Amino acid sequence: MQVDRARIELERRLGPSRVLTSPDACAAYARDDSDVEGRLPAAVVVAASTADVAATLEIAERFGVPVTPRAGGTGRTGGAVPMEGGIVLATHALARIKEIDRQNLIAVVEPGVVTGALHAVVEAEGLFYAPDPNSLESCMIGGNLAENAGGPRVFKYGPTRDWVLGLEACLMGGRVVRTGKRTVKGVTGYDVTSLLVGSEGTLAVFTEATLRLVPRPASIATALVLFSDVRAAARGVGAIVAAGIVPRCLEMLDAATLGAVRAAGVGVDERAGAMLLVEVDGDAAEPALLRVGEVATATPGCLDVVVAQDAAQRDRLWAARRMLSRATRKLAKHKLSEDIVVPRSRIADLLARMDDIGRETGVRHLSYGHAGDGNLHVNFLWDDAAERPAVDRAILRLMQATVELGGTLTGEHGIGVTKAAYLPLEQSEALIALQQDVKRVFDPRGLLNPGKIFPAGGHRAC
Amino acid sequence: MQVDRARIELERRLGPSRVLTSPDACAAYARDDSDVEGRLPAAVVVAASTADVAATLEIAERFGVPVTPRAGGTGRTGGAVPMEGGIVLATHALARIKEIDRQNLIAVVEPGVVTGALHAVVEAEGLFYAPDPNSLESCMIGGNLAENAGGPRVFKYGPTRDWVLGLEACLMGGRVVRTGKRTVKGVTGYDVTSLLVGSEGTLAVFTEATLRLVPRPASIATALVLFSDVRAAARGVGAIVAAGIVPRCLEMLDAATLGAVRAAGVGVDERAGAMLLVEVDGDAAEPALLRVGEVATATPGCLDVVVAQDAAQRDRLWAARRMLSRATRKLAKHKLSEDIVVPRSRIADLLARMDDIGRETGVRHLSYGHAGDGNLHVNFLWDDAAERPAVDRAILRLMQATVELGGTLTGEHGIGVTKAAYLPLEQSEALIALQQDVKRVFDPRGLLNPGKIFPAGGHRAC
Numbered sequence: 001m002q003v004d005r006a007r008i009e010l011e012r013r014l015g016p017s018r019v020l021t022s023p024d025a026c027a028a029y030a031r032d033d034s035d036v037e038g039r040l041p042a043a044v045v046v047a048a049s050t051a052d053v054a055a056t057l058e059i060a061e062r063f064g065v066p067v068t069p070r071a072g073g074t075g076r077t078g079g080a081v082p083m084e085g086g087i088v089l090a091t092h093a094l095a096r097i098k099e100i101d102r103q104n105l106i107a108v109v110e111p112g113v114v115t116g117a118l119h120a121v122v123e124a125e126g127l128f129y130a131p132d133p134n135s136l137e138s139c140m141i142g143g144n145l146a147e148n149a150g151g152p153r154v155f156k157y158g159p160t161r162d163w164v165l166g167l168e169a170c171l172m173g174g175r176v177v178r179t180g181k182r183t184v185k186g187v188t189g190y191d192v193t194s195l196l197v198g199s200e201g202t203l204a205v206f207t208e209a210t211l212r213l214v215p216r217p218a219s220i221a222t223a224l225v226l227f228s229d230v231r232a233a234a235r236g237v238g239a240i241v242a243a244g245i246v247p248r249c250l251e252m253l254d255a256a257t258l259g260a261v262r263a264a265g266v267g268v269d270e271r272a273g274a275m276l277l278v279e280v281d282g283d284a285a286e287p288a289l290l291r292v293g294e295v296a297t298a299t300p301g302c303l304d305v306v307v308a309q310d311a312a313q314r315d316r317l318w319a320a321r322r323m324l325s326r327a328t329r330k331l332a333k334h335k336l337s338e339d340i341v342v343p344r345s346r347i348a349d350l351l352a353r354m355d356d357i358g359r360e361t362g363v364r365h366l367s368y369g370h371a372g373d374g375n376l377h378v379n380f381l382w383d384d385a386a387e388r389p390a391v392d393r394a395i396l397r398l399m400q401a402t403v404e405l406g407g408t409l410t411g412e413h414g415i416g417v418t419k420a421a422y423l424p425l426e427q428s429e430a431l432i433a434l435q436q437d438v439k440r441v442f443d444p445r446g447l448l449n450p451g452k453i454f455p456a457g458g459h460r461a462c
Numbered sequence: 463m464q465v466d467r468a469r470i471e472l473e474r475r476l477g478p479s480r481v482l483t484s485p486d487a488c489a490a491y492a493r494d495d496s497d498v499e500g501r502l503p504a505a506v507v508v509a510a511s512t513a514d515v516a517a518t519l520e521i522a523e524r525f526g527v528p529v530t531p532r533a534g535g536t537g538r539t540g541g542a543v544p545m546e547g548g549i550v551l552a553t554h555a556l557a558r559i560k561e562i563d564r565q566n567l568i569a570v571v572e573p574g575v576v577t578g579a580l581h582a583v584v585e586a587e588g589l590f591y592a593p594d595p596n597s598l599e600s601c602m603i604g605g606n607l608a609e610n611a612g613g614p615r616v617f618k619y620g621p622t623r624d625w626v627l628g629l630e631a632c633l634m635g636g637r638v639v640r641t642g643k644r645t646v647k648g649v650t651g652y653d654v655t656s657l658l659v660g661s662e663g664t665l666a667v668f669t670e671a672t673l674r675l676v677p678r679p680a681s682i683a684t685a686l687v688l689f690s691d692v693r694a695a696a697r698g699v700g701a702i703v704a705a706g707i708v709p710r711c712l713e714m715l716d717a718a719t720l721g722a723v724r725a726a727g728v729g730v731d732e733r734a735g736a737m738l739l740v741e742v743d744g745d746a747a748e749p750a751l752l753r754v755g756e757v758a759t760a761t762p763g764c765l766d767v768v769v770a771q772d773a774a775q776r777d778r779l780w781a782a783r784r785m786l787s788r789a790t791r792k793l794a795k796h797k798l799s800e801d802i803v804v805p806r807s808r809i810a811d812l813l814a815r816m817d818d819i820g821r822e823t824g825v826r827h828l829s830y831g832h833a834g835d836g837n838l839h840v841n842f843l844w845d846d847a848a849e850r851p852a853v854d855r856a857i858l859r860l861m862q863a864t865v866e867l868g869g870t871l872t873g874e875h876g877i878g879v880t881k882a883a884y885l886p887l888e889q890s891e892a893l894i895a896l897q898q899d900v901k902r903v904f905d906p907r908g909l910l911n912p913g914k915i916f917p918a919g920g921h922r923a924c
Contacts, residue, residue, distance in 0.1 A: 101805075101807075102704070103700060103703075103704070103805075103806065103807035104805040104806050104807050104836075105703070105806075106805075126706065147649065148649045148653075150647060150649075154646075154647060155646075158624070158646070159647065159649070161653065161656070162620070162624065171896075175892050176892070177890065177892050177893045177896060178890065178893070179893060181803070181869075181870045182805055182868045182869075183803045183804070183805055183806075183835065183836050183837075183868075183869060183870060183873075184616070184617075184620070184835055185612060185616060185621065185803045185832070185835040185836070185837045185870075185873040185874065186803050186870035186872070186873055187609065187610045187612075187621070187660050187872050187873065187874060187875075187876055187877075188870050188871045188872050188877060188885070188888055188889065189877065189885065189889060189893070189894075189897055189915060190657060190660065190661055190665075190897045190900060190901075190915075191610075191623065191656045191657055191659070191660055192893065192896065192897065192900075194623070194653045194656035194657065195652060195653055195656065195657045195900075197653070198649050198652065198653055199652055203652075214708065215703075215706030215707075215708065216706070218706065238565060241565075241567070241677075242564070242565070244588065244677030244678070244680065245677075246676065246677065282744070282745070283744070283745075283746055283749070283750060284745055284746045284749075287745070287746075288745060341643070341645045341647045341648050342645070343563075343565075343566040343568075343644055343645055344565065344566050344567075344645075345563075345565035345566050370647070373645065373646055373647040374566075374645050374647070375645075375647045406644045406645075407643075407644075407645060408643045408645055408647075408648035408650050409650045410648070410649050410650050411645075411647040411648060411649065412647065412649060413649075414649055415649075415650060415651065423650070423651065426650055427650065427651060428639065428640065430637050430638070430639050431639045431640070431641060431651070431654065432651075434633075434639060434654065434903070434904075435651055435652045435654065437903040438652060438654075438657075438900060438903055440903075441896070441899040441900055441902075441903060442896075453651060453652075
């Protein structure tokens with residue numbers, strides 16, 4: 001077996017301690033935080049250096065063995081699941097923050113750095129790294145790069161890609177390239193950095209990233225705004241944006257989500273059928289939040305504005321927001337969270353379509369998410385495995401509605417395995433073929449993270 | 463001749479009025495705003511639709527004829543010069559602003575829209591499109607996309623790429639693809655949009671762009687800060703950034719540039735050997751500018767802070783900044799402007815190296831530019847063609863110093879023809895080869911804008 005020969009060669013080159021092969025050890029690398037069925041790899045390489053990563057990709061190519069890169073393993077679409085077995089290439093042990101350059105507002109980090117840990121280190125220096133995926137206490141920069149991760153603060157600050165100046169990456173066959181720069185500006189050659197960020201581990205494996213930082217915002221102000229229903233809340237979002245205010249976060253919770261919040265013991269006015277969590281930062285956050293309050297209060301259907309009085313109260317609001325993913329998981333035996341995006345003005349339309357879809361398929365659902373960006377986590381809930389075909393019909397209908405409303409299939413989770421079949425709904429055959437041609441430049445034999453992004457069996461419409 | 467057959471087919475398909483062939487008409491498309499020697503194309507297609515662009519690329523590929531895309535023709539590195547003759551594909555007549563969507567903060571535009579005209583239209587709606595290349599009164603969005611154009615406001619707002627959500631583009635052979643999305647968030651597939659932006663017309667020809675807008679900043683405040691010399695001014699830049707202030711513009715002028723400004727009749731304190739032009743915007747621009755003033759005044763070598771009292775005075779300051787390119791051109795018969803970038807903290811080092819280079823090569827030079835980004839326009843001046851070899855030695859030395867200081871060859875002009883030979887100074891052979899492989903995916907026969915970006919004759923080090 002080629003995979004056994006690859007394993008023997010990996011042990012010889014990297015030392016046996018870096019190559020896990022027992023089923024018990026490998027089991028921890030079989031799946032991610034999606035509902036994609038796990039698959040046991042034949043071996044796991046725990047890389048301790050760029051050279052380890054390069055050697056693994058050289059050996060894998062030589063023996064024709066698939067490789068699935070992995071950082072924190074917190075992905076939501078199966079990106080780190082080794083769909084064809086082979087080798088999992090784990091980068092969590094490459095976890096150094098190599099440099100914080102205060103003068104040039106740059107951090108140089110390895111892929112295994114936990115995102116929340118990076119926040120803590122740069123904020124202690126008076127600096128700020130904005131991307132804040134919900135899993136920030138456990139997800140890692142490597143995965144954030146692979147998925148172009150988002151989070152609530154994307155509304156003002158942009159996703160991970162906007163924070164990456166340069167990369168060190170290993171390509172199949174073991175070539176190491178450095179892309180990009182250490183400066184914000186720079187237009188030398190093609191933007192290979194942006195091409196690699198968000199490529200879901202299918203083009204290269206990251207070993208270092210040069211990240212942009214900004215000064216830590218001088219002040220932050222946070223408020224909850226309660227509305228009678230989501231349509232009113234969507235109007236509130238539109239009114240805040242139309243007023244020229246750019247909050248750093250503009251999060252929405254629908255009625256069913258508020259129900260889950262109440263069930264988790266957080267008191268929320270019973271009249272409220274939707275809620276916005278608004279956070280403003282900058283030199284003058286409080287006056288800006290006051291304006292948010294004025295605009296929101298003038299929106300028909302607004303019930304109340306509750307301003308966080310201090311950092312502790314703000315932390316409690318965010319703790320409630322961050323626990324939504326877990327709290328809603330308790331509502332049913334199975335939960336599946338999508339992350340579609342529609343133009344901001346179509347949020348209410350999308351939620352109305354979801355009500356239709358729920359009625360017609362009989363599938364329970366709730367929605368919350370980054371309303372400022374039009375990026376909603378539509379969650380499907382079911383208890384009985386027999387309901388799964390109905391859930392799949394509902395997901396397909398959601399994806400169709402999203403594209404019809406001018407939206408996109410995924411705002412921050414990536415396509416991965418779970419959404420690959422829907423790709424032709426959004427992208428033309430020509431664009432998909434072009435991307436597959438680009439993929440072949442990086443990975444001619446299709447060994448790097450196979451089974452991700454592209455629909456199986458060519459450009460099949462679903 | 464294949465080019466004649468292509469021309470006949472173009473005239474048949476597009477109508478003769480869209481295909482210019484007389485030497486007089488073609489002469490206007492032979493060069494751009496660089497010192498690259500012009501080259502007469504065999505024909506110029508003035509496209510009036512996406513279909514025209516697609517047909518041209520289909521016919522050019524069929525007959526094996528090179529195609530050079532062109533929008534405003536204001537580029538500084540030869541990007542629009544038809545190095546191998548063939549067809550110039552002009553997109554300036556595709557000049558519609560198709561949509562301004564206030565609710566979703568989006569503009570949909572064609573490539574022939576003049577950048578300054580777009581500014582005027584969106585600002586009248588209370589919106590803002592930040593990229594502001596110096597040539598904004600004549601450059602066009604198509605060229606801005608091709609070069610990933612910058613401008614003073616990049617420091618706060620990022621370059622053109624950060625403002626592009628989606629594209630319609632035509633590929634060699636005539637395929638039309640739509641990339642990206644109408645939402646800020648969205649991670650479906652590879653970021654083909656970012657790959658195309660900044661590809662200098664070598665991968666695709668743009669026919670439409672979906673651009674991100676933001677609310678127009680509520681207030682703007684502008685000041686000049688005079689310093690004894692550039693080292694002091696560079697310290698001022700560092701101090702402003704270290705204070706956590708993010709001006710939208712942070713421009714620097716060195717002593718020789720100030721001399722040109724004075725020669726053009728603008729009064730500047732004779733003691734000043736360097737100047738910063740600082741502009742702050744946002745909800746509270748004036749308090750922020752006051753802080754800039756305090757920080758600057760506390761910097762050793764600061765001579766004076768002059769705050770613009772009203773919009774008219776601000777416009778005069780910017781008019782003086784914008785005329786620099788022309789004013790400095792009068793200082794010698796020949797002028798060549800580079801646009802290197804170094805990490806902000808290395809600006810003073812780079813300028814010191816330039817003094818050495820000037821002394822050793824005997825070439826006159828002056829520098830100004832976007833100091834906040836570390837992006838300096840180093841200008842070389844000479845009168846006698848016999849000095850050109852010394853100028854070329856000075857440019858090579860500048861590029862070497864830039865890379866040694868952790869910088870990049872070009873911040874906003876692109877590599878084009880003029881910097882192609884220097885690419886291997888900054889990028890590895892592996893990265894250059896990878897980009898050429900990507901180029902072949904889009905343009906297997908190398909017909910689209912040949913002679914740009916990549917050094918002639920493979921990966922030759924210079």
